Amino acid sequence: MTLTNPPAQQMFPTRGNVIAVVNLKGGSTKTNVAVHLATLLMERGEPVHLIDADPNANAAQWVEGAGLQDRIGVTRVDNLTMKAAVETARRYGYVIIDTPGNQDSMAFRGVTYADRIVIPMAPTPQEVDLLNATLDIVQDICGDTKPWWVLLTKATKYPSETKRLARLLMGAGTPLIEAQIPDLKRYAFAFQELPELSEDDPYRRVLEQVQSGVRFFDGYARQYAAILLEDALALTDPDERAAALHAAAQAAVDDAQRAAAQRHLNALHAPTE
Ligand SMILES: Nc1ncnc2c1ncn2[C@@H]1O[C@H](COP(=O)(O)OP(=O)(O)OP(=O)(O)O)[C@@H](O)[C@H]1O
Ligand SMILES: [Mg+2]
Incomplete structure (x- = not known):
């Protein structure tokens, strides 16, 4: 992937080890993104901790069900415990925060305590309709101090809608992750399994762009x-x-x-x- 060098105003002062996955719309593939990114970091031998801020605890169940809890630390948190859990976990390495849909307070905290924010979404009308609510929180908190991106997922299921949404977002100057995540059974059925991540899996490019901190890709x-x-x-x-x-x-x-x-x-x- 070729990425433009960030111009001066896009050099972000914070370190990029804590990544929050946020979208107020339920079912917008947040947990899928969070667990795949955590797995990639784990496979690279990085210490990685998953903060599960969703009362449904899908991310924690996933890691435990797959027997990965010795390799990916997992902490379930609520509104009162998230801050301390993130602060502790970030001392040891990477942290991925999986947040719930429909809970502004958790999304708000996730964005506040993270260094980088990924907003995954499929291009369905409800997700598009609710996006502004999430963007309002993210833009308010991040300003120019933290990078954030929208990540288009289930892209191959709705190709023309995905393209239309990309156009809408680009037209509004919204930063996008260059890679898109296709709609694949192997993603949908990875729950409680070790995710299969081939050499050319697009989640690798997602992690690369998030780690680079570059908001607008070349092209x-x-x-x-x-x-x-x-x-x-x-x-x-x-x-x-x-x-x-x-x-x-x-x-x-x-x-x-x-x-x-x-x-x-x-x-x-x-x-x-
Ligand atoms: N790339 C993908 N291709 C196909 N199915 C996917 C993909 N990503 C996620 N899914 C499926 O979409 C559904 C919603 O995903 P997920 O649970 O990750 O969303 P979520 O945003 O975490 O939901 P919630 O807000 O309820 O926590 C799940 O059934 C999941 O398996
Ligand atoms: Mg979830």
Whole structure:
């Protein structure tokens, strides 16, 4: 993966060892992300601790069910005990905080005590609808002091919606994880098992970007402009298409992208025989 070097204002003062996985929408793949990231760190031989802030304790059950509790430390916490648990755990190594959906107070604490935040989501209407509630908390707390990203998951299940959501987020300047997590049975059925993580598993790239602290990957703006052009070409109404092509030309990052949009604009205005 090629990532841009962070510009000065994106150098984050905090160390990046504590990662919170947050989304107020239930069932948005938080626990899946948390356990896969913890497993990757474990496989690398890093000391890693999972803080399970969900009363349902899915993450703790997963690690214990898989018999991994000697290799991934697990602590269940509530609102009163999270801070101390994170402070203790971070002295020993990496910490992943799995937070529950629907509990603002836990999401708030997870974001407060972490150095980095991952917001996983599938592009379903409910998740999109609820995203702002999570983003409000994350933006409020993080400001420019901590990096955070949205991670698109179950991407292959809803490819066109995933692309539309990526466009929406990029258009709003939201930092994204470059890798997307596909919808796969091996992820869905990994609960209480040791996750299978092949050499090219996308979760590896997720961890790489989170650890790098780089918010906008190389090609972010280019990818956005390409999506705009593709969407414009899907429009049949000439006025709508022209407006969308102008937007794509404006978002273009180089002459080649601008020329491509311009070519389609010219074709639109060319006199028909
Ligand atoms: N990449 C994936 N592909 C297929 N299924 C997945 C994937 N990630 C998660 N799942 C499945 O989606 C469901 C929700 O995932 P998960 O439990 O991780 O969400 P959550 O955000 O932790 O939910 P909650 O808010 O209830 O804690 C689970 O059944 C899980 O197995
Ligand atoms: Mg969960």
